[in-house]
Amino acid sequence: MALEVTGLTYRYPAGLAPALREVSFHLQSGAFLGVVGRTGAGKSTLCAALAGLVPHFFGGRMEGRVLVGGLDSRQTSVADLTHHVGLVLQNPFTQLSGVKETVETEVAFGLENRGIPRAEMRERVAEALERLGLVALRDRHPFTLSGGQMQRLAIASVLVMRPGILVCDEPTSQLDPAGVREVMGLLADLHRGGTTIILVEHRTSLLAEMATRVLLLDEGSVLADGSPREVLGREDLEGLGIRPPLPAGVYRQVRDLLPPGTPVPLTVAEAEAAFRPLVSIGGDEKPS
Ligand SMILES: Nc1ncnc2c1ncn2[C@@H]1O[C@H](COP(=O)(O)OP(=O)(O)OP(=O)(O)O)[C@@H](O)[C@H]1O
Ligand SMILES: [Mg+2]
Incomplete structure (x- = not known):
């Protein structure tokens, strides 16, 4: 969209x-x-x-x-x-409805009163719970979840709307x-x-x-x-208050050792290519 x-x-x-x-x-x-x-x-x-x-x-x-x-x-x-458009907030606690007593009903909350047939609602909720690894927690009270679990619940409640x-x-x-990798994997999938x-x-x-x-x-x-x-x-x-990608930070420290014109690497794959010559010229030798 x-x-x-x-x-x-x-x-x-x-x-x-x-x-x-x-x-x-x-x-x-x-x-x-x-x-x-x-x-x-x-x-x-x-x-x-x-x-x-x-x-x-x-x-x-x-x-x-x-x-x-x-x-x-x-x-x-x-x-x-x-x-x-679905919005996942910075703080998952503020995203909870506060009126639902289980993870499962919290996920269903956004679909209620929207005229969506029950069977479809059940299917959508089940899919969202599955996708965010919340099936085992479906009967827990949302406020008893850990920060990470609450974050996954917040994402599930948004995804159930299929925005x-x-x-x-x-x-x-x-x-x-591990949670970061999981959520990033999910975003990549979506x-x-x-x-x-x-x-x-x-x-x-x-x-x-x-x-x-x-x-x-x-x-x-x-x-x-x-x-x-x-x-x-x-x-x-950095002057704008933003930390550069890790490979770019490393690049700035070893730039003088790299072949001239080496572009600043931003991803792991680019870093591998950019820093390979360092190893072959012995850039990691101790200074004498
Ligand atoms: N509810 C509010 N009422 C008045 N001013 C607000 C409100 N929320 C944010 N601001 C102000 O609006 C500006 C932008 O805030 P915003 O929260 O969008 O920044 P941000 O980039 O998300 O920051 P952070 O990285 O800390 O999350 C800031 O000056 C902030 O103080
Ligand atoms: Mg912010």
């Missing part, structure tokens, strides 16, 4: 300055957009705008337009938008390394299946491997919008 953001400027009711300024970008269906930017850059606000929470839930002053698969976010209710666009705001902040993905993630190494495009926000404005190479390969990334 395609997405169009045009001239989006937004100020929270209590905001002194706009949280988003003239943000514009168009995404083709099937894109995988990474979003980076220092703390307070406006990443979560952008996610909220894509899901319609800005302005419907937060109020405030919004200018410009967000079109989700052709639907104008301002003229569409948040409930209707959830069928097109064409999935927006994830630092979805792995509560997870251990992307392969045709879902448009928008992922806010401070681990730029993950974005370098997965994203087809990266948006860099700073003080609410789009500072860069391009391929992972164009954006994550920038020399000034």
Whole structure:
């Protein structure tokens, strides 16, 4: 599903300055957009705008337009938008309904009162539980789950709506390394299946491997919008409060030892190719 953001400027009711300024970008269906930017850059606000929470839930002053698969976010209710765009929040606790007493009914919550036949509802819930490894936890109370389990529940409740666009705001902040790999694998799967993905993630190494495009926000404005190479390969990334992908950091330390013109590696595969000459010239020898 395609997405169009045009001239989006937004100020929270209590905001002194706009949280988003003239943000514009168009995404083709099937894109995988990474979003980076220092703390307070406006990443979560952008996610909220894509899901319609800005302005419907937060109020405030919004200018410009967000079109989700052709639907104008301002003229569409948040409930209707959830069928097109799913939002996984930074903190999974805030995503729970607070009214459902089991994992299974929490996952079903979004489908209730939507006129979806019972059999289909059961099938969709079962699929979401299975996909997020929650089958064994289906009867647990959501508030008794660990942070990682709660994160998976939050993702399941969003996926059960089968949205064409999935927006994830630092979805792995509560997870251990195995959980991170699992969620990233799931996002890759969904992307392969045709879902448009928008992922806010401070681990730029993950974005370098997965994203087809990266948006860099700073003080609410789009500072860069391009391929992972164009954006994550920038020399000034650290100055913008963003840690470069791991291979790029290593590259900066050993650059003088590499053949001239070696491009900055961003992925593991690129690092392997870039650093191979180091081994053959004995770049790891102790200085005499
Ligand atoms: N509910 C709110 N009311 C008023 N101002 C807010 C609100 N939420 C966020 N802001 C402000 O809007 C700006 C953008 O915040 P936002 O949470 O979108 O940044 P972020 O890039 O997601 O940061 P982080 O990396 O810390 O998650 C910040 O200046 C923040 O203080
Ligand atoms: Mg945020």
